[in-house]
Amino acid sequence: MPIYRKNKRPKATASYEVLNNNVDYGTRRIEQLPRPYSCQVTPYRELDFSERTKRAAQAVVPFFLGPCKAIFIGDVAIGKTSLVNRFCHEAFDGDYTATIGLDFEVERFQILNQAYTLQIWDTAGHERFKCIAQSYYRNATVIVIAFDMTRPESLLNGKRWLDEALRLNPGPVLKFLVGTKKDLLSDQALCDIELEAIKMAYDINAEYWPVSARTGENVTKFFRRLTALAFDHAVQRAMETNDSLLQPPGNSLLNLYFLRKEKKEKKFLKCFNCTIN
Numbered sequence: 001m002p003i004y005r006k007n008k009r010p011k012a013t014a015s016y017e018v019l020n021n022n023v024d025y026g027t028r029r030i031e032q033l034p035r036p037y038s039c040q041v042t043p044y045r046e047l048d049f050s051e052r053t054k055r056a057a058q059a060v061v062p063f064f065l066g067p068c069k070a071i072f073i074g075d076v077a078i079g080k081t082s083l084v085n086r087f088c089h090e091a092f093d094g095d096y097t098a099t100i101g102l103d104f105e106v107e108r109f110q111i112l113n114q115a116y117t118l119q120i121w122d123t124a125g126h127e128r129f130k131c132i133a134q135s136y137y138r139n140a141t142v143i144v145i146a147f148d149m150t151r152p153e154s155l156l157n158g159k160r161w162l163d164e165a166l167r168l169n170p171g172p173v174l175k176f177l178v179g180t181k182k183d184l185l186s187d188q189a190l191c192d193i194e195l196e197a198i199k200m201a202y203d204i205n206a207e208y209w210p211v212s213a214r215t216g217e218n219v220t221k222f223f224r225r226l227t228a229l230a231f232d233h234a235v236q237r238a239m240e241t242n243d244s245l246l247q248p249p250g251n252s253l254l255n256l257y258f259l260r261k262e263k264k265e266k267k268f269l270k271c272f273n274c275t276i277n
């Protein structure tokens with residue numbers, strides 16, 4: 001099945017820092033768990049990365065975590081692609097071009113000195129493309145339910161979009177409820193829609209973020225938060241279920257590392273005429 005792209009733009013590089021491995025990180029480097037938009041409207045209450053994650057990340061060897069798959073769902077023309085483009089390409093297009101099926105982006109992060117990849121699956125909101133889009137819902141780590149803050153019905157529809165995504169992802173997922181086009185609302189209108197959005201966020205157990213792709217407000221903060229939380233949860237889950245998830249499939253670099261370390265220690269002890277088993 002082909003993946004279609006729209007509004008694709010060259011990546012801006014000026015604000016990115018180039019590391020010695022030739023990967024641009026910039027705002028993609030995360031040392032502390034970014035804060036939620038509101039501590040009251042999030043089910044993810046941890047203030048920093050878990051001790052387990054921090055300890056594991058301090059290991060000399062790199063992690064071999066799979067990528068974070070984040071699916072963006074919601075009604076047609078609510079601003080899903082614009083949000084993704086603002087983050088990935090630092091661009092905003094006032095003209096609307098419908099997403100056909102699905103759009104796909106990959107962003108590389110460096111979290112606690114470990115490489116982590118975010119895959120963004122921007123799905124079409126149009127009924128006509130629903131089947132194509134839904135075929136990509138499976139194996140999501142993160143579900144982003146987007147709604148247009150100027151169109152309250154798109155918030156109500158969010159529940160339906162989420163149910164469909166959860167049906168194909170029965171396991172644990174992180175959920176975010178994102179209100180778009182914040183720049184178009186008066187203070188009063190923002191208050192009114194936020195009341196409804198907060199109720200919905202509690203109801204579906206999601207973290208709430210209001211954003212504007214036009215001005216860029218909260219966009220980078222939101223993506224950094226999403227990726228960092230996904231990283232923390234992925235590391236913890238890997239350690240709880242099976243440590244080998246931190247190792248590459250097949251030959252294990254971790255084992256190699258510990259084997260070499262052990263050999264070095266044995267050599268060192270022999271120098272001092274010690275005997276070890």
Ligand SMILES: Nc1nc2c(ncn2[C@@H]2O[C@H](COP(=O)(O)OP(=O)(O)OP(=O)(O)O)[C@@H](O)[C@H]2O)c(=O)[nH]1
Binds near residue numbers: 096097181182212214
């Ligand atoms: N003022 C304003 N307009 C926005 C914002 N985000 C998106 N738009 C406009 O809303 C329209 C729809 O945006 P898209 O990002 O294409 O919407 P979409 O949800 O990806 O649409 P589909 O993929 O077809 O479902 C476009 O004309 C955008 O310019 C925003 O933050 N502020």
